[in-house]
Amino acid sequence: MKTLDTALKLLKLFETEEQTLSVTEIAEAAALPKSKVSRLLADFRANGFLEQDEQTRRYRVGLAAFELGSNYIKSQPLAHAALPVLRQIVDRTGHSTTLSVMRGDLILHILAVEGPHYIDGRWRVGNRLPFHATSAGKVLLAGLMPAGFEAFVANRRLDPITPSTVTDPEVFRRQIEETRSSGVSLTRGESAPGLSAIAVPVLGRSNDTVAALGLIIPDRFFAEEETDSLIALLHEEARTLSIKCGAADYPFGSASASHTPALARSAAPV
Amino acid sequence: MKTLDTALKLLKLFETEEQTLSVTEIAEAAALPKSKVSRLLADFRANGFLEQDEQTRRYRVGLAAFELGSNYIKSQPLAHAALPVLRQIVDRTGHSTTLSVMRGDLILHILAVEGPHYIDGRWRVGNRLPFHATSAGKVLLAGLMPAGFEAFVANRRLDPITPSTVTDPEVFRRQIEETRSSGVSLTRGESAPGLSAIAVPVLGRSNDTVAALGLIIPDRFFAEEETDSLIALLHEEARTLSIKCGAADYPFGSASASHTPALARSAAPV
């Protein structure tokens, strides 16, 4: 099944930032002869998975791909179960809420419900952000066991996105460890100035971290004194969701008899 | 390029309502031997376009497909240009706003910005609804020229979704004609009880209808006397968007010197 395999690798080039791609660009990127690429793309186009600009002949993602992709939310049990939960969190807190998963070396928002405060498009569904500059990313990394985490940090540059982005591997490592024990990460302006975020893990069947549930809060609406109750709320909802996903236990937040009941706040130093 | 072609046809089965599909179901639906289907699906899985349930072995849409699909919005010029417009409409009216296109014999919401009033999940991005029960659908049908419309009505059953759904082909035809001349469709509870909708066309390069821009309004928040100004606002924004998409002219609403300036309201009889 090599034909389909190379075809899908071409399609994956459209998952990146590039808006449109030409036959030549794709052929070069994939190190394949143009004739082959041309034929494959034509077939994707015929099936609606790619569209071709009439003028420039450049290809872009097609409606069939969009429609297929939007079924992910409906068929993925986690995402499906999470939608009402996110809604409720927005209702109760007034803040935009997201559900994020790992995807390669970035985090991907698979679900987002926006609150009344306007937030930059970067937080919309389908957007990707680096691990080290987001609370969701830190929660997901903390879910990897030490070995996996070390592998990540080893060959990764912690590029600064804003002046507040953590770039020191030691500080980063310590934050991840704190997140691992407290089950929460709080970041302030690390990926966009003036924007804070709180995230907690959602656990799956074998109590591994399968997603991060988080709030995005513009600083001017972020009341410091509410932090603890927001974290408690997130933990509460993440517990519900985790149990629904088959997790045996959710060891964070107050309702559980487990460890670290109230020190959650100390998790992610500003 | 027959291998890719059959492979994509399998993938398209996941665009439908079905949440998950088994190898056997797919093989039957596509009239292909199970061995072939099994191999193709395994390859889609290896590339992340499909995921397989550990227990049931059934397939569902994968994360790669989701990520690819979400790039549609970014690379499709219309959708990309429309996002800020929708945001502005929500800000100004307080109502949820959608952008919809034709997709087979259903309409598909490719963009949606939710207002403060809770609205049923059916209006979320990626959802499909029948033409005859939605204002967006009527606008899109009105954009087809008479021949195309007749072809549609001819072999189509106007199944009732609610008691208010239009099921009489003659009434339906008249509504489409009125929509064609007025450039607006207003429906009340035709696809869900207690929910009204207003939609106007967005025109493309050759002044054909490429999308429908619409509001979804729960009846209890729908102030009758605002109807005209809502329609005017939609027309105004749709004009901006149409010009951006290369339309030479936008013949609806007040700012244009064209025809039917103020009778918009008479468009879609309740």
Add this chain to the structure above:
DNA sequence: TTTAAAGTTGCATATAATGCAACTGTTTTT
């Protein structure tokens, strides 16, 4: 007008897809 570049198509060749049937594993029936 000439030259260059991008994209598509024809064709002989070899590679990769095919379907059958056998095999494994899981669920249902008696």
Add this chain to the structure above:
DNA sequence: AAAAACAGTTGCATTATATGCAACTTTAAA
């Protein structure tokens, strides 16, 4: 509990299908 039925995957020879080169067409630049 054993047997049967069913769902899914894999081995293998056979042939259809994808392949790359080069010629060709089309669009853009000089």
